[in-house]
Amino acid sequence: MHVFAQPFWVSKQGNEDSEYEDAFWPRKSVERRTTCFRCAVADGATETSYSGVWANQLVRYWCRNYSAVAFDPDGFRNLQQRWSAIVRRRPLPWYAEEKVRQGAFAAILGLVLYDDIDRESSGRHWQAVAVGDSCLVQMRGEEVLVRFPIADSAAFTNRPHLLSSNPAYTGQVVDHVRNMVGNWQADDAFYLMTDALACWFMRETEEGRTPWRVLRDLNTSDEVKPFREWVETLRTKGVMRNDDVTLLRVDVT
Amino acid sequence: MPYTAEISRANPSCFLFLIDQSGSMADPFGAGELGRKKADGVADAINRLLQNLVIKCAKEEGVRDYYHIGVIGYGAHVGPAFSGSLAGRELVPISEVGNMPARIEERTKKVDDGAGGLVDQSIRFPIWFDPVANGGTPMCQALGRAQAILQGWLAQHPDCFPPIVINITDGEATDGDPSGAADAIRKLRSNDGEVLLFNVHLSSQRATPIEFPDTEAVLPDQFAKLLFRMSSPLPAYMRSIAQQEGYKVSEGTRGFVFNADIVAVIRFLDIGTRPSDLR
Numbered sequence: 001m002h003v004f005a006q007p008f009w010v011s012k013q014g015n016e017d018s019e020y021e022d023a024f025w026p027r028k029s030v031e032r033r034t035t036c037f038r039c040a041v042a043d044g045a046t047e048t049s050y051s052g053v054w055a056n057q058l059v060r061y062w063c064r065n066y067s068a069v070a071f072d073p074d075g076f077r078n079l080q081q082r083w084s085a086i087v088r089r090r091p092l093p094w095y096a097e098e099k100v101r102q103g104a105f106a107a108i109l110g111l112v113l114y115d116d117i118d119r120e121s122s123g124r125h126w127q128a129v130a131v132g133d134s135c136l137v138q139m140r141g142e143e144v145l146v147r148f149p150i151a152d153s154a155a156f157t158n159r160p161h162l163l164s165s166n167p168a169y170t171g172q173v174v175d176h177v178r179n180m181v182g183n184w185q186a187d188d189a190f191y192l193m194t195d196a197l198a199c200w201f202m203r204e205t206e207e208g209r210t211p212w213r214v215l216r217d218l219n220t221s222d223e224v225k226p227f228r229e230w231v232e233t234l235r236t237k238g239v240m241r242n243d244d245v246t247l248l249r250v251d252v253t
Numbered sequence: 254m255p256y257t258a259e260i261s262r263a264n265p266s267c268f269l270f271l272i273d274q275s276g277s278m279a280d281p282f283g284a285g286e287l288g289r290k291k292a293d294g295v296a297d298a299i300n301r302l303l304q305n306l307v308i309k310c311a312k313e314e315g316v317r318d319y320y321h322i323g324v325i326g327y328g329a330h331v332g333p334a335f336s337g338s339l340a341g342r343e344l345v346p347i348s349e350v351g352n353m354p355a356r357i358e359e360r361t362k363k364v365d366d367g368a369g370g371l372v373d374q375s376i377r378f379p380i381w382f383d384p385v386a387n388g389g390t391p392m393c394q395a396l397g398r399a400q401a402i403l404q405g406w407l408a409q410h411p412d413c414f415p416p417i418v419i420n421i422t423d424g425e426a427t428d429g430d431p432s433g434a435a436d437a438i439r440k441l442r443s444n445d446g447e448v449l450l451f452n453v454h455l456s457s458q459r460a461t462p463i464e465f466p467d468t469e470a471v472l473p474d475q476f477a478k479l480l481f482r483m484s485s486p487l488p489a490y491m492r493s494i495a496q497q498e499g500y501k502v503s504e505g506t507r508g509f510v511f512n513a514d515i516v517a518v519i520r521f522l523d524i525g526t527r528p529s530d531l532r
Binding site: 014019047049050053087093094095096097098099101102167168170171242 | 259261262263304307308309311312313314315316351352354357364365366367374376377379
């Protein structure tokens, strides 16, 4: 298969880019022929510290080890220990120490696309895993084939289940890991989105509009506005929550 | 819609606590606290609340100034009640609060060990506010001082999420009827709504706390009814927080608790200071 993946991101209004706490992988646009392609977006929780570090660890982990996120206990524990080592590199003031003790939290959405020529019927298939409210949409032309794990704009709340760097919370989240599989065809598109964008997308769809067109046209000659400017307009209109926003667009042929 | 302004470093909000420091605060709570002085219980609750607010605003680079915080004591004197290097300051950015506690005590806390058990963990407990119990209850003066402080704050932050004032007292004002001063505070407003004034009455008797009432009819005496009338109705987002915490609420529900024990104080402070939209 031929994969073309492009990330788009913008930090929340009023914050510096260095304060962006979403994460995505691959980090840059990639275009390649392959039989297996892994990608992910993650969303570090604003209320926790070092959640950007944690979100980055999660997407890299997903993309480098397909043993997946929460259900490989050893690998996941190693990831948590690494986070703890990274954030404790220097002495911390009392409040930062307490925040580190609480742990960082993040949502993740991971996708793997396969083009397995040895499997006749379902050679072109995909698997996705999600914890929290980052979402996957699969498009075929003008049809929304899949919305995962949330399909309804009203279902976006401020308290999703998230993956924590604190081992005390690992057990609680295992029940909330969602999995999905599907097939793809040439010219399908996959959009991996963190919650503010995903919520906007679902609402637009529910109200009979065609939000995929603007995502499809980003960074092409049909683009209405560059991503950052476009997000800014939606925030100003009050139709998109002010949050870090990430889109990973994957076109496959 | 009011009470929806985003709380950010560019548009911070503020909390102002008014703490009764009259002589009767040296008396114990009425029930269940093993003779603990009200002044000690309130000081612990305020210190824990400040700690939680600092932690809530802490990020890896430091504490973000989402709030400015003031603590006004009223008893033998009326004025700012921070101890240590913040003494004498009225409203302090929360980053300074975080970085300048009067002292840090070591305490022990039981935490989940991740394997189904509990382990003791030593934690640092910062102290900003020490218990005082001396003199009368000059509540009118304290409310007047709060009104002046907030007037200045609102002139500088016209679009802020409205400041929240929490008055904690164990008795009637000794300097007149506080209704007028309370009205004056509640009439202050930002472009996002009126200042919220909440009242917490501490019990010296064995009595069940009356939390978040929506009518005077459930209150036992004129003093309780006065405090009820002085208290702001809860805005919608706070009603839903109270509801999630198991309280029965209606549109008439006010930010008021009568006959609070220390548990009710902590629960009330938690609900009354939870942010609606922290960015």
